[in-house]
Amino acid sequence: MSAARAAGEYDGSLRDILHAFKYAGRRGLADPLGAMLREAGADLLRDADCVVPVPLHAWRRMHRGFNQAGELARHLGLPVAHALWRVRATAPQAGLHAAARRRNVTGAFRISPLLRWGQRDRRLVDAVVVLVDDVRTTGATLDACASTLIGAGAREVRALTVARAAPPATRRTKTL
Secondary structure, X not given: OXXXXXXXXXXXXXXXXXXXXXXXXXXXXXXXXXXXXXXXXXXXHOOOOEEEEOOOOHHHHHHHOOOHHHHHHOXXXXXXXXXXXXXXXXXXXXXXXXXXXXXXXXXXXXXXXXOOHHHHHHHOOOOEEEEEEEEEOOOHHHHHXXXXXXXXXXXXXXXXXXXXXXXXXXXXXXXX
């Protein structure tokens, strides 16, 4: 990944809003969150060719009813390429330390079989791609996705997330 940007820190009200969006199905929050992303990532989006949402595994998407990254990507003003496919269910990344997060997503992504070769060439080859997700912690998921896109011919991959969380080992515990 050549650059990564987050609109804010994953705590307080932004964390609550993201939880409502992601887990309570408040899909209407995609519009204001997308506006935050456009503002925070204006420089990353400016000369990009397309945005690619980080995919959910089919079972998780079915259970949740939508992919939050896909909803965010629709609000960024660039073509959305659903170019990635999560080929195996992975454990939730929350609570895993950095090495476990990397192991968890190793080999979990490939180019979508629904993206025909002609589309793949037009959308990805020599393209500047912006990966979109809701939260970045260690960057393991984004790195795994970026490697897959580079392997498919993307010239550059950038990452844009709503929030950045401190990795589990570095989070401060509150003292009462």
